[in-house]
């Protein structure tokens with residue numbers, strides 16, 4: 001009996017170490033001891049066991065000035081498990097394969113033709129996954145799971161889209177089943193702004209910030225929040241629909257059915273529609289960004305109106321959630337200070353504590369894709385790693 005319980009303790013300690021490395025990426029031995037509450041000697045013995053099984057690697061970062069040698073960093077090896085990430089946008093499919101040390105091993109982007117059928121879309125995704133896994137040299141038994149980021153609201157308990165009209169023809173449940181069957185792994189479907197928030201908090205310029213809000217400004221307006229280290233989805237999975245808060249009680253009706261939604265003023269489609277009505281010929285979001293930087297008066301007016309509405313909306317978000325930072329991503333983030341300036345100004349008016357930091361995403365259009373990767377790599381309850389096969393030796 002004693003042997004059983006001591007090996008159970010050892011097994012539980014080993015799980016804690018693997019869990020910490022999944023959640024934090026590379027860590028020093030001292031950090032691992034502090035985070036798990038285990039002694040340095042126990043950590044050392046567990047790491048030897050994991051290293052023998054090929055589950056971890058240890059490397060010493062290069063010395064930067066000074067005289068002291070930096071501590072070695074421990075991270076999980078690709079043997080411990082790989083993840084597949086799929087990002088489906090309105091006009092593209094992106095696939096990445098990554099490992100538990102948070103390295104992206106291979107990545108592929110393909111355009112989606114306008115008006116494509118769902119079947120053709122699913123075939124494109126599966127083909128793209130085949131090519132990316134081959135490039136990453138990923139064996140079937142190494143894959144822990146897959147996550148699909150999709151530009152649509154996703155209910156918490158079902159994998160279908162809540163509003164099918166957003167991405168015509170797509171059925172995410174059929175796609176998730178097809179990926180799950182092909183690779184025999186669990187598959188999660190996540191809203192793209194939620195995935196973006198996870199991407200920013202795991203791989204972005206403010207990685208590790210305890211509470212972070214990510215705003216995706218593209219054709220539409222989305223928001224994802226990581227609160228105290230975890231993605232917040234809300235009761236039904238629809239938290240963060242910033243684009244549909246009311247900014248004008250008497251405003252026009254939105255495609256969602258509500259009136260005066262923020263998206264109509266600050267989203268790319270809304271901005272283009274308003275400019276069109278004002279007689280300005282602007283082709284698409286890229287053209288809008290270009291004209292704004294060139295000083296086109298009509299475009300600058302529309303952008304200033306949208307930025308003001310967005311700033312008011314984000315001010316409410318900051319008052320409600322008090323995040324440590326707001327990261328602005330999506331195609332419209334290319335507007336830079338034309339957008340970020342008014343938001344910072346508005347947030348500086350808040351009298352409680354220091355103003356929330358506002359930064360532009362450095363991950364750009366990769367945020368949702370690497371976020372889908374982060375979902376599989378960090379959610380150990382849904383996606384088991386391959387280290388469980390290490391037999392406890394004590």
Ligand SMILES: [Zn+2]
Pocket residue numbers: 243244254255256257258259261263
């Ligand atoms: Zn709406």
